[in-house]
Protein backbone atom coordinates (compact mmCIF):
# COMPACT_ATOMS: atom_id res chain seq x y z
CA UNK A 301 0.00 0.00 0.00
CA UNK A 302 1.33 3.39 -0.95
CA UNK A 303 1.90 5.95 1.77
CA UNK A 304 1.43 9.38 0.25
CA UNK A 305 3.25 12.48 1.44
CA UNK A 306 1.36 15.51 2.68
CA UNK A 307 2.03 17.32 -0.60
CA UNK A 308 0.76 14.36 -2.61
CA UNK A 309 -2.42 14.20 -0.50
CA UNK A 310 -3.19 17.87 -1.17
CA UNK A 311 -2.49 17.32 -4.87
CA UNK A 312 -4.74 14.24 -4.93
CA UNK A 313 -7.61 16.22 -3.37
CA UNK A 314 -7.27 18.98 -5.91
CA UNK A 315 -7.00 16.62 -8.88
CA UNK A 316 -10.00 14.61 -7.69
CA UNK A 317 -12.13 17.71 -7.41
CA UNK A 318 -11.14 18.74 -10.95
CA UNK A 319 -11.55 15.33 -12.58
CA UNK A 320 -14.78 14.39 -10.83
CA UNK A 321 -16.11 17.91 -11.26
CA UNK A 322 -16.89 18.33 -7.58
CA UNK A 323 -16.07 21.14 -5.19
CA UNK A 324 -13.67 20.76 -2.26
CA UNK A 325 -16.78 21.15 -0.06
CA UNK A 326 -18.27 18.03 -1.63
CA UNK A 327 -15.04 16.14 -1.04
CA UNK A 328 -15.17 17.20 2.60
CA UNK A 329 -18.78 16.04 2.75
CA UNK A 330 -17.61 12.62 1.52
CA UNK A 331 -14.83 12.48 4.08
CA UNK A 332 -17.07 13.47 7.01
CA UNK A 333 -19.79 11.09 5.84
CA UNK A 334 -17.36 8.19 5.73
CA UNK A 335 -16.40 8.91 9.32
CA UNK A 336 -20.08 9.10 10.24
CA UNK A 337 -20.80 5.75 8.53
CA UNK A 338 -17.95 4.15 10.44
CA UNK A 339 -19.28 5.39 13.78
CA UNK A 340 -22.95 4.74 12.96
CA UNK A 341 -22.25 1.16 11.93
CA UNK A 342 -20.69 0.50 15.32
CA UNK A 343 -22.93 2.59 17.56
CA UNK A 344 -26.34 2.00 15.97
CA UNK A 345 -27.78 5.11 17.61
CA UNK A 346 -26.48 4.45 21.15
CA UNK A 347 -26.84 7.55 23.31
CA UNK A 348 -23.27 7.70 24.59
CA UNK A 349 -22.16 11.34 24.74
CA UNK A 350 -19.98 12.12 21.72
CA UNK A 351 -17.81 15.23 22.02
CA UNK A 352 -16.67 16.46 18.62
CA UNK A 353 -13.78 18.93 18.86
CA UNK A 354 -13.26 20.84 15.63
CA UNK A 355 -10.31 23.02 14.65
CA UNK A 356 -10.63 25.87 12.19
CA UNK A 357 -9.05 24.22 9.17
CA UNK A 358 -10.30 21.44 6.95
CA UNK A 359 -9.78 18.80 9.63
CA UNK A 360 -12.22 20.83 11.71
CA UNK A 361 -14.48 20.99 8.64
CA UNK A 362 -14.53 17.18 8.49
CA UNK A 363 -15.50 17.21 12.16
CA UNK A 364 -18.38 19.59 11.47
CA UNK A 365 -19.71 17.40 8.65
CA UNK A 366 -19.58 14.41 10.99
CA UNK A 367 -21.24 16.35 13.82
CA UNK A 368 -24.08 17.47 11.51
CA UNK A 369 -24.79 13.88 10.49
CA UNK A 370 -24.65 12.72 14.09
CA UNK A 371 -27.20 15.41 14.99
CA UNK A 372 -29.42 14.38 12.07
CA UNK A 373 -29.41 10.78 13.26
CA UNK A 374 -30.32 11.72 16.82
CA UNK A 375 -27.00 11.03 18.52
CA UNK A 376 -26.12 12.63 21.85
CA UNK A 377 -23.57 14.98 20.34
CA UNK A 378 -21.70 17.99 21.76
CA UNK A 379 -19.88 20.17 19.28
CA UNK A 380 -16.96 22.47 20.07
CA UNK A 381 -14.84 24.78 17.97
CA UNK A 382 -11.27 24.99 19.18
CA UNK A 383 -10.86 28.66 18.42
CA UNK A 384 -7.10 28.74 18.07
CA UNK A 385 -6.66 30.96 15.03
CA UNK A 386 -8.51 33.60 13.01
CA UNK A 387 -7.56 31.90 9.76
CA UNK A 388 -10.59 29.73 9.10
CA UNK A 389 -10.74 27.82 5.85
CA UNK A 390 -13.57 28.30 3.35
CA UNK A 391 -14.91 24.78 3.78
CA UNK A 392 -14.77 25.06 7.54
CA UNK A 393 -16.92 28.20 7.34
CA UNK A 394 -19.42 26.64 4.91
CA UNK A 395 -19.88 23.71 7.27
CA UNK A 396 -20.04 25.98 10.27
CA UNK A 397 -23.01 27.73 8.66
CA UNK A 398 -24.58 24.40 7.74
CA UNK A 399 -24.47 23.14 11.28
CA UNK A 400 -26.08 26.30 12.56
CA UNK A 401 -28.94 25.64 10.13
CA UNK A 402 -29.22 22.06 11.37
CA UNK A 403 -29.46 22.48 15.11
CA UNK A 404 -30.24 25.12 17.67
CA UNK A 405 -27.43 23.72 19.80
CA UNK A 406 -24.70 25.71 18.07
CA UNK A 407 -21.06 24.69 18.48
CA UNK A 408 -19.50 25.90 21.71
CA UNK A 409 -16.49 28.17 21.23
CA UNK A 410 -13.43 27.16 23.26
CA UNK A 411 -10.97 30.00 23.81
CA UNK A 412 -9.18 29.04 26.99
CA UNK A 413 -8.92 26.41 29.72
CA UNK A 414 -11.94 27.77 31.59
CA UNK A 415 -14.10 26.77 28.61
CA UNK A 416 -13.15 23.07 28.68
CA UNK A 417 -16.18 20.79 29.00
CA UNK A 418 -16.43 17.87 31.37
CA UNK A 419 -15.74 14.57 29.65
CA UNK A 420 -16.65 11.28 31.31
CA UNK A 421 -14.53 8.13 31.00
CA UNK A 422 -17.32 6.37 29.10
CA UNK A 423 -17.88 9.25 26.66
CA UNK A 424 -16.40 9.42 23.19
CA UNK A 425 -14.07 12.15 21.97
CA UNK A 426 -13.75 12.88 18.28
CA UNK A 427 -10.51 14.72 17.62
CA UNK A 428 -10.91 16.92 14.54
CA UNK A 429 -8.69 19.76 15.74
CA UNK A 430 -5.70 19.51 13.39
CA UNK A 431 -4.88 17.24 10.48
CA UNK A 432 -1.97 17.25 8.08
CA UNK A 433 -2.06 21.06 7.94
CA UNK A 434 -0.44 21.55 11.37
CA UNK A 435 2.59 23.76 10.80
CA UNK A 436 3.62 24.85 14.30
CA UNK A 437 3.12 23.58 17.84
CA UNK A 438 -0.38 24.17 19.22
CA UNK A 439 -0.98 27.05 21.70
CA UNK A 440 -0.44 26.26 25.36
CA UNK A 441 -4.16 26.15 26.15
CA UNK A 442 -4.77 23.83 23.20
CA UNK A 443 -2.05 21.55 24.53
CA UNK A 444 -3.86 21.56 27.85
CA UNK A 445 -7.06 20.62 26.03
CA UNK A 446 -5.23 17.59 24.61
CA UNK A 447 -4.11 16.68 28.13
CA UNK A 448 -7.70 17.10 29.28
CA UNK A 449 -8.73 14.53 26.63
CA UNK A 450 -6.11 12.11 27.89
CA UNK A 451 -6.98 12.61 31.55
CA UNK A 452 -10.67 11.92 30.83
CA UNK A 453 -9.82 8.33 29.73
CA UNK A 454 -12.61 8.60 27.17
CA UNK A 455 -12.26 6.63 23.93
CA UNK A 456 -10.61 9.03 21.51
CA UNK A 457 -11.18 8.77 17.77
CA UNK A 458 -8.86 10.94 15.70
CA UNK A 459 -9.76 12.13 12.24
CA UNK A 460 -6.97 11.72 9.67
CA UNK A 461 -4.22 11.84 12.28
CA UNK A 462 -4.04 12.62 15.99
CA UNK A 463 -3.98 16.40 16.41
CA UNK A 464 -0.60 17.86 17.24
CA UNK A 465 1.14 15.17 15.20
CA UNK A 466 2.84 16.37 12.02
CA UNK A 467 2.75 14.24 8.90
CA UNK A 468 6.48 14.62 8.39
CA UNK A 469 8.28 15.41 11.62
CA UNK A 470 8.39 14.41 15.26
CA UNK A 471 6.62 16.76 17.71
CA UNK A 472 8.88 18.01 20.50
CA UNK A 473 6.33 17.86 23.31
CA UNK A 474 4.30 14.69 23.81
CA UNK A 475 1.76 16.67 25.85
CA UNK A 476 1.04 18.72 22.76
CA UNK A 477 -0.38 15.70 20.92
CA UNK A 478 -3.67 13.84 21.19
CA UNK A 479 -3.19 10.22 22.30
CA UNK A 480 -5.79 8.50 20.17
CA UNK A 481 -7.26 5.06 20.60
CA UNK A 482 -8.17 4.87 16.96
CA UNK A 483 -7.41 6.99 13.91
CA UNK A 484 -9.46 7.05 10.74
CA UNK A 485 -7.04 8.22 8.10
CA UNK A 486 -7.97 9.42 4.63
CA UNK A 487 -6.47 7.95 1.51
CA UNK A 488 -3.46 6.24 3.10
CA UNK A 489 -1.98 5.67 6.54
CA UNK A 490 0.61 8.22 7.55
CA UNK A 491 4.30 7.35 7.95
CA UNK A 492 4.23 8.56 11.58
CA UNK A 493 1.93 5.66 12.53
CA UNK A 494 4.91 3.30 12.10
CA UNK A 495 7.86 5.10 13.67
CA UNK A 496 9.12 4.34 17.20
CA UNK A 497 8.91 8.03 18.24
CA UNK A 498 5.35 8.62 17.05
CA UNK A 499 3.45 5.33 16.77
CA UNK A 500 2.33 5.67 20.40
CA UNK A 501 -0.08 8.46 19.48
CA UNK A 502 -2.55 6.03 17.94
CA UNK A 503 -3.24 2.51 19.17
CA UNK A 504 -4.95 1.49 15.96
CA UNK A 505 -5.63 3.01 12.57
CA UNK A 506 -7.75 2.37 9.55
CA UNK A 507 -7.87 3.92 6.11
CA UNK A 508 -11.12 5.31 4.75
CA UNK A 509 -11.67 5.42 1.02
CA UNK A 510 -12.99 8.84 0.06
CA UNK A 511 -12.97 8.23 -3.67
CA UNK A 512 -9.71 9.97 -4.59
CA UNK A 513 -8.99 9.76 -8.33
CA UNK A 514 -7.89 6.21 -9.10
CA UNK A 515 -5.48 7.15 -11.83
CA UNK A 516 -3.73 9.51 -9.44
CA UNK A 517 -3.52 6.80 -6.79
CA UNK A 518 -2.19 4.22 -9.21
CA UNK A 519 0.28 6.39 -11.07
CA UNK A 520 1.77 8.44 -8.29
CA UNK A 521 5.11 7.06 -7.14
CA UNK A 522 5.51 7.28 -3.39
CA UNK A 523 8.66 7.33 -1.35
CA UNK A 524 7.09 5.10 1.29
CA UNK A 525 5.26 1.81 0.90
CA UNK A 526 3.54 -0.39 3.46
CA UNK A 527 4.27 -4.05 2.76
CA UNK A 528 1.48 -6.55 3.33
CA UNK A 529 0.26 -9.79 1.81
CA UNK A 530 -0.91 -8.22 -1.47
CA UNK A 531 2.52 -6.84 -2.24
CA UNK A 532 4.14 -10.19 -1.45
CA UNK A 533 1.80 -12.29 -3.56
CA UNK A 534 3.04 -10.54 -6.69
CA UNK A 535 6.68 -11.47 -6.06
CA UNK A 536 6.20 -15.02 -4.73
CA UNK A 537 7.98 -17.67 -6.82
CA UNK A 538 6.07 -20.95 -6.96
CA UNK A 539 7.90 -24.24 -6.63
CA UNK A 540 8.27 -26.07 -9.96
CA UNK A 541 7.17 -29.70 -10.31
CA UNK A 542 10.35 -30.91 -12.04
CA UNK A 543 12.71 -29.04 -9.79
CA UNK A 544 15.45 -30.40 -7.59
CA UNK A 545 17.64 -29.14 -4.79
CA UNK A 546 19.96 -27.53 -7.35
CA UNK A 547 17.09 -25.37 -8.57
CA UNK A 548 16.79 -23.54 -5.28
CA UNK A 549 20.31 -22.41 -4.72
CA UNK A 550 23.08 -23.07 -2.27
CA UNK A 551 23.22 -20.77 0.74
CA UNK A 552 26.42 -20.37 2.68
CA UNK A 553 26.28 -19.05 6.24
CA UNK A 554 29.48 -17.78 7.81
CA UNK A 555 29.83 -17.01 11.52
CA UNK A 556 29.72 -18.44 15.00
CA UNK A 557 32.24 -18.45 17.84
CA UNK A 558 32.64 -20.27 21.13
CA UNK A 559 29.43 -19.80 23.11
CA UNK A 560 27.53 -18.29 20.19
CA UNK A 561 27.01 -21.26 17.94
CA UNK A 562 23.27 -21.10 18.56
CA UNK A 563 23.06 -18.01 16.36
CA UNK A 564 24.40 -19.98 13.41
CA UNK A 565 22.17 -22.95 14.15
CA UNK A 566 19.11 -20.71 14.16
CA UNK A 567 20.20 -19.03 10.94
CA UNK A 568 20.82 -22.37 9.25
CA UNK A 569 17.41 -23.67 10.28
CA UNK A 570 15.81 -20.43 9.09
CA UNK A 571 17.54 -20.71 5.71
CA UNK A 572 16.43 -24.31 5.33
CA UNK A 573 12.84 -23.48 6.25
CA UNK A 574 12.79 -20.61 3.76
CA UNK A 575 13.20 -23.14 0.96
CA UNK A 576 16.88 -22.98 0.00
CA UNK A 577 18.00 -26.08 -1.93
CA UNK A 578 21.26 -26.56 -0.05
CA UNK A 579 22.74 -24.97 3.05
CA UNK A 580 26.37 -25.01 4.11
CA UNK A 581 27.66 -23.40 7.28
CA UNK A 582 31.22 -22.20 7.77
CA UNK A 583 32.01 -22.16 11.49
CA UNK A 584 34.84 -22.62 14.01
CA UNK A 585 35.61 -26.24 14.82
CA UNK A 586 33.84 -26.19 18.18
CA UNK A 587 30.53 -25.87 16.33
CA UNK A 588 30.94 -28.98 14.20
CA UNK A 589 29.15 -31.50 16.42
CA UNK A 590 26.33 -29.25 17.58
CA UNK A 591 25.61 -28.10 14.03
CA UNK A 592 25.67 -31.63 12.58
CA UNK A 593 23.48 -32.91 15.39
CA UNK A 594 20.88 -30.16 15.46
CA UNK A 595 20.68 -29.32 11.75
CA UNK A 596 21.36 -32.56 9.88
CA UNK A 597 20.02 -30.97 6.69
CA UNK A 598 22.95 -28.53 6.59
CA UNK A 599 26.53 -29.27 5.54
CA UNK A 600 29.40 -28.00 7.65
CA UNK A 601 32.79 -26.56 6.80
CA UNK A 602 35.10 -25.57 9.62
CA UNK A 603 37.79 -23.00 10.21
CA UNK A 604 41.22 -24.19 11.35
CA UNK A 605 40.58 -22.50 14.70
CA UNK A 606 38.53 -24.15 17.40
CA UNK A 607 36.78 -21.10 18.82
CA UNK A 608 36.64 -18.37 16.20
CA UNK A 609 36.93 -17.68 12.48
CA UNK A 610 40.45 -16.93 11.31
CA UNK A 611 40.44 -17.68 7.59
CA UNK A 612 37.36 -17.97 5.39
CA UNK A 613 38.09 -20.40 2.57
CA UNK A 614 35.80 -22.91 0.90
CA UNK A 615 35.57 -24.87 -2.31
CA UNK A 616 31.84 -24.67 -2.89
CA UNK A 617 30.03 -22.21 -5.17
CA UNK A 618 27.28 -20.64 -3.10
CA UNK A 619 24.51 -18.57 -4.69
CA UNK A 620 24.10 -16.40 -1.59
CA UNK A 621 26.09 -15.76 1.57
CA UNK A 622 24.82 -14.64 4.97
CA UNK A 623 27.43 -13.72 7.56
CA UNK A 624 28.16 -12.22 10.94
CA UNK A 625 25.81 -14.16 13.25
CA UNK A 626 27.58 -14.91 16.56
CA UNK A 627 30.88 -14.27 14.79
CA UNK A 628 32.59 -12.22 17.51
CA UNK A 629 34.94 -9.29 17.07
CA UNK A 630 38.35 -10.95 17.41
CA UNK A 631 41.09 -9.28 15.40
CA UNK A 632 41.79 -12.46 13.44
CA UNK A 633 38.12 -12.70 12.59
CA UNK A 634 38.21 -9.05 11.54
CA UNK A 635 41.05 -9.76 9.09
CA UNK A 636 39.32 -12.84 7.70
CA UNK A 637 36.09 -10.86 7.29
CA UNK A 638 37.88 -7.99 5.53
CA UNK A 639 39.66 -10.38 3.18
CA UNK A 640 36.40 -12.12 2.42
CA UNK A 641 34.66 -8.80 1.62
CA UNK A 642 37.43 -7.91 -0.81
CA UNK A 643 37.20 -11.11 -2.80
CA UNK A 644 33.54 -12.05 -2.53
CA UNK A 645 31.38 -11.71 -5.66
CA UNK A 646 28.33 -13.60 -4.38
CA UNK A 647 25.18 -11.73 -3.18
CA UNK A 648 25.79 -11.04 0.50
CA UNK A 649 23.78 -10.43 3.68
CA UNK A 650 25.70 -8.93 6.61
CA UNK A 651 24.28 -9.15 10.13
CA UNK A 652 25.25 -8.73 13.77
CA UNK A 653 29.04 -8.87 14.32
CA UNK A 654 29.58 -8.38 10.58
CA UNK A 655 27.89 -5.00 11.00
CA UNK A 656 29.76 -4.34 14.25
CA UNK A 657 33.10 -5.04 12.58
CA UNK A 658 32.23 -2.70 9.73
CA UNK A 659 31.22 -0.02 12.23
CA UNK A 660 34.56 -0.38 14.03
CA UNK A 661 36.52 -0.11 10.81
CA UNK A 662 34.67 2.49 8.80
CA UNK A 663 37.34 2.39 6.07
CA UNK A 664 35.87 -0.99 5.18
CA UNK A 665 32.56 0.60 4.15
CA UNK A 666 34.05 0.91 0.69
CA UNK A 667 34.18 -2.89 0.52
CA UNK A 668 30.39 -3.09 0.66
CA UNK A 669 29.37 -4.13 -2.86
CA UNK A 670 26.16 -2.84 -4.48
CA UNK A 671 23.05 -4.81 -3.49
CA UNK A 672 24.58 -6.06 -0.26
CA UNK A 673 21.93 -6.42 2.46
CA UNK A 674 22.70 -5.17 5.99
CA UNK A 675 20.31 -6.06 8.81
CA UNK A 676 21.02 -3.83 11.82
CA UNK A 677 18.91 -3.66 14.97
CA UNK A 678 18.68 -0.12 16.42
CA UNK A 679 21.95 -0.34 18.34
CA UNK A 680 23.87 -1.74 15.37
CA UNK A 681 22.36 0.95 13.18
CA UNK A 682 23.61 3.61 15.56
CA UNK A 683 27.11 2.13 15.42
CA UNK A 684 26.89 2.24 11.63
CA UNK A 685 25.37 5.69 11.12
CA UNK A 686 26.17 7.55 14.36
CA UNK A 687 23.40 8.91 16.56
CA UNK A 688 20.32 10.68 15.21
CA UNK A 689 18.03 13.42 16.48
CA UNK A 690 14.76 11.63 15.82
CA UNK A 691 13.22 9.02 13.54
CA UNK A 692 13.09 11.31 10.51
CA UNK A 693 16.76 12.16 10.96
CA UNK A 694 17.50 8.43 11.29
CA UNK A 695 15.70 7.66 8.04
CA UNK A 696 17.48 10.51 6.28
CA UNK A 697 20.84 9.12 7.39
CA UNK A 698 19.84 5.58 6.44
CA UNK A 699 18.82 6.73 2.95
CA UNK A 700 22.11 8.58 2.51
CA UNK A 701 24.05 5.47 3.58
CA UNK A 702 22.08 3.24 1.24
CA UNK A 703 22.59 5.66 -1.64
CA UNK A 704 26.30 6.00 -1.02
CA UNK A 705 26.99 2.27 -0.89
CA UNK A 706 24.03 1.20 -3.06
CA UNK A 707 23.16 -1.26 -0.32
CA UNK A 708 19.90 -2.41 1.23
CA UNK A 709 19.46 -1.51 4.89
CA UNK A 710 16.96 -3.59 6.81
CA UNK A 711 16.31 -1.33 9.79
CA UNK A 712 14.85 -3.79 12.30
CA UNK A 713 12.21 -2.66 14.76
CA UNK A 714 8.56 -3.25 15.66
CA UNK A 715 7.86 -2.05 12.12
CA UNK A 716 11.01 -3.00 10.28
CA UNK A 717 11.80 -0.49 7.55
CA UNK A 718 13.80 -1.67 4.57
CA UNK A 719 15.64 1.25 3.05
CA UNK A 720 16.91 1.23 -0.50
CA UNK A 721 18.26 4.54 -1.75
CA UNK A 722 15.31 6.95 -1.47
CA UNK A 723 12.62 4.34 -0.89
CA UNK A 724 11.26 3.10 2.42
CA UNK A 725 9.36 -0.16 2.73
CA UNK A 726 7.50 -0.56 6.01
CA UNK A 727 6.69 -4.04 7.21
CA UNK A 728 3.21 -4.70 8.55
CA UNK A 729 3.71 -8.06 10.29
CA UNK A 730 5.36 -9.05 13.58
CA UNK A 731 4.66 -8.55 17.26
CA UNK A 732 6.51 -8.04 20.57
CA UNK A 733 6.92 -11.81 20.91
CA UNK A 734 9.86 -11.28 18.52
CA UNK A 735 11.67 -9.20 21.13
CA UNK A 736 13.81 -12.16 22.19
CA UNK A 737 17.33 -13.38 21.41
CA UNK A 738 17.91 -15.17 18.11
CA UNK A 739 14.98 -13.90 16.07
CA UNK A 740 17.32 -11.65 14.11
CA UNK A 741 19.54 -14.62 13.27
CA UNK A 742 16.50 -16.41 11.90
CA UNK A 743 15.68 -13.38 9.77
CA UNK A 744 19.17 -13.31 8.24
CA UNK A 745 18.84 -17.00 7.48
CA UNK A 746 15.56 -16.41 5.68
CA UNK A 747 16.86 -13.47 3.64
CA UNK A 748 19.92 -15.50 2.59
CA UNK A 749 17.74 -18.48 1.72
CA UNK A 750 15.46 -16.37 -0.46
CA UNK A 751 18.36 -14.77 -2.32
CA UNK A 752 19.79 -18.25 -2.87
CA UNK A 753 16.46 -19.22 -4.45
CA UNK A 754 16.70 -16.42 -7.00
CA UNK A 755 14.87 -13.51 -5.36
CA UNK A 756 16.55 -10.15 -5.91
CA UNK A 757 18.22 -8.94 -2.69
CA UNK A 758 15.66 -6.15 -2.14
CA UNK A 759 12.69 -8.42 -2.81
CA UNK A 760 14.22 -11.14 -0.67
CA UNK A 761 14.61 -8.69 2.21
CA UNK A 762 11.01 -7.48 2.01
CA UNK A 763 9.61 -11.00 1.68
CA UNK A 764 11.79 -12.38 4.48
CA UNK A 765 10.83 -9.60 6.88
CA UNK A 766 7.17 -10.11 6.00
CA UNK A 767 7.30 -13.93 6.43
CA UNK A 768 9.34 -13.69 9.64
CA UNK A 769 6.76 -11.34 11.20
CA UNK A 770 3.82 -13.35 9.87
CA UNK A 771 5.26 -16.54 11.28
CA UNK A 772 5.52 -14.84 14.68
CA UNK A 773 1.94 -13.55 14.34
CA UNK A 774 0.68 -17.09 13.78
CA UNK A 775 2.93 -18.65 16.43
CA UNK A 776 1.92 -16.09 19.07
CA UNK A 777 -1.60 -17.50 18.97
CA UNK A 778 -0.20 -20.74 20.39
CA UNK A 779 2.60 -19.45 22.61
CA UNK A 780 1.73 -15.93 23.68
CA UNK A 781 4.18 -13.02 23.60
CA UNK A 782 6.34 -14.17 26.49
CA UNK A 783 6.96 -17.76 25.46
CA UNK A 784 7.52 -17.20 21.76
CA UNK A 785 11.11 -18.06 20.83
CA UNK A 786 13.25 -17.79 17.73
CA UNK A 787 12.79 -21.54 17.15
CA UNK A 788 9.03 -21.07 16.95
CA UNK A 789 9.52 -18.50 14.21
CA UNK A 790 11.31 -21.19 12.20
CA UNK A 791 8.73 -23.85 13.01
CA UNK A 792 5.85 -21.64 11.87
CA UNK A 793 7.49 -20.31 8.72
CA UNK A 794 5.61 -22.90 6.67
CA UNK A 795 2.34 -21.56 8.07
CA UNK A 796 3.39 -18.08 7.01
CA UNK A 797 3.92 -19.33 3.45
CA UNK A 798 0.57 -21.13 3.49
CA UNK A 799 -1.15 -18.04 4.82
CA UNK A 800 -0.21 -16.19 1.61
CA UNK A 801 -2.81 -18.26 -0.18
CA UNK A 802 -5.30 -18.74 2.63
CA UNK A 803 -8.74 -17.47 1.76
CA UNK A 804 -10.10 -14.68 3.94
CA UNK A 805 -12.46 -16.22 6.51
CA UNK A 806 -15.53 -14.42 5.15
CA UNK A 807 -14.92 -15.71 1.64
CA UNK A 808 -14.30 -19.21 2.97
CA UNK A 809 -17.58 -19.20 4.89
CA UNK A 810 -19.51 -17.98 1.84
CA UNK A 811 -18.02 -20.72 -0.30
CA UNK A 812 -18.82 -23.35 2.32
CA UNK A 813 -22.43 -22.16 2.32
CA UNK A 814 -22.71 -22.37 -1.45
CA UNK A 815 -20.85 -25.67 -1.58
CA UNK A 816 -17.73 -24.29 -3.28
CA UNK A 817 -14.24 -25.08 -2.14
Ligand SMILES: NC(=O)C1=CN([C@@H]2O[C@H](COP(=O)(O)OP(=O)(O)OC[C@H]3O[C@@H](n4cnc5c(N)ncnc54)[C@H](O)[C@@H]3O)[C@@H](O)[C@H]2O)[C@@H](O)CC1
Nearest residue numbers: 328357358359385430431432433434435436437438460486
Ligand atom coordinates in the same frame (compact mmCIF):
# COMPACT_ATOMS: atom_id res chain seq x y z
N1 LIG B 1 -7.90 13.69 0.81
C1 LIG B 1 -7.90 14.05 2.06
O1 LIG B 1 -7.08 13.57 2.80
C2 LIG B 1 -8.86 15.05 2.56
C3 LIG B 1 -8.53 15.74 3.72
N2 LIG B 1 -9.36 16.57 4.33
C4 LIG B 1 -8.97 17.13 5.65
O2 LIG B 1 -8.16 18.27 5.52
C5 LIG B 1 -7.14 18.25 6.47
C6 LIG B 1 -6.09 19.22 6.13
O3 LIG B 1 -6.69 20.48 6.30
P1 LIG B 1 -5.96 21.89 6.39
O4 LIG B 1 -4.89 21.95 5.38
O5 LIG B 1 -6.99 22.93 6.38
O6 LIG B 1 -5.27 21.87 7.79
P2 LIG B 1 -5.71 21.33 9.21
O7 LIG B 1 -7.13 21.49 9.48
O8 LIG B 1 -5.08 20.04 9.38
O9 LIG B 1 -4.80 22.26 10.10
C7 LIG B 1 -4.78 23.36 10.65
C8 LIG B 1 -5.21 24.67 10.06
O10 LIG B 1 -4.87 25.55 11.08
C9 LIG B 1 -3.70 26.31 10.81
N3 LIG B 1 -2.70 25.90 11.80
C10 LIG B 1 -1.65 25.08 11.63
N4 LIG B 1 -0.98 24.89 12.77
C11 LIG B 1 -1.65 25.60 13.70
C12 LIG B 1 -1.47 25.80 15.09
N5 LIG B 1 -0.47 25.24 15.74
N6 LIG B 1 -2.33 26.57 15.76
C13 LIG B 1 -3.34 27.16 15.12
N7 LIG B 1 -3.59 27.00 13.82
C14 LIG B 1 -2.75 26.25 13.10
C15 LIG B 1 -3.29 25.97 9.41
O11 LIG B 1 -3.02 27.18 8.73
C16 LIG B 1 -4.48 25.18 8.85
O12 LIG B 1 -5.37 26.02 8.18
C17 LIG B 1 -6.78 16.78 6.50
O13 LIG B 1 -6.05 16.40 7.60
C18 LIG B 1 -8.16 16.16 6.47
O14 LIG B 1 -8.71 16.05 7.75
C19 LIG B 1 -10.76 16.55 3.90
O15 LIG B 1 -11.43 17.67 4.28
C20 LIG B 1 -10.90 16.37 2.42
C21 LIG B 1 -10.12 15.29 1.85
Ligand SMILES: Nc1ncnc2c1ncn2[C@@H]1O[C@H](COP(=O)(O)OP(=O)(O)O)[C@@H](O)[C@H]1O
Nearest residue numbers: 677713714730731732734735737738739740741
Ligand atom coordinates in the same frame (compact mmCIF):
# COMPACT_ATOMS: atom_id res chain seq x y z
N1 LIG C 1 8.46 -5.30 19.64
C1 LIG C 1 8.68 -5.92 18.47
N2 LIG C 1 7.68 -6.04 17.58
C2 LIG C 1 7.90 -6.65 16.39
N3 LIG C 1 9.10 -7.17 16.02
C3 LIG C 1 10.13 -7.06 16.84
C4 LIG C 1 9.98 -6.45 18.12
N4 LIG C 1 11.19 -6.50 18.74
C5 LIG C 1 12.04 -7.13 17.91
N5 LIG C 1 11.42 -7.47 16.75
C6 LIG C 1 12.03 -8.15 15.60
O1 LIG C 1 12.83 -9.23 16.09
C7 LIG C 1 14.09 -9.29 15.42
C8 LIG C 1 15.20 -9.04 16.44
O2 LIG C 1 16.45 -9.03 15.84
P1 LIG C 1 17.81 -8.82 16.65
O3 LIG C 1 17.66 -7.69 17.59
O4 LIG C 1 18.91 -8.79 15.66
O5 LIG C 1 17.86 -10.15 17.51
P2 LIG C 1 19.03 -11.21 17.70
O6 LIG C 1 20.32 -10.51 17.47
O7 LIG C 1 18.90 -11.68 19.12
O8 LIG C 1 18.78 -12.29 16.73
C9 LIG C 1 14.01 -8.24 14.31
O9 LIG C 1 13.54 -8.84 13.13
C10 LIG C 1 12.99 -7.24 14.84
O10 LIG C 1 12.33 -6.54 13.81
Ligand SMILES: [K+]
Nearest residue numbers: 427430461463
Ligand atom coordinates in the same frame (compact mmCIF):
# COMPACT_ATOMS: atom_id res chain seq x y z
K1 LIG D 1 -7.22 15.19 13.99
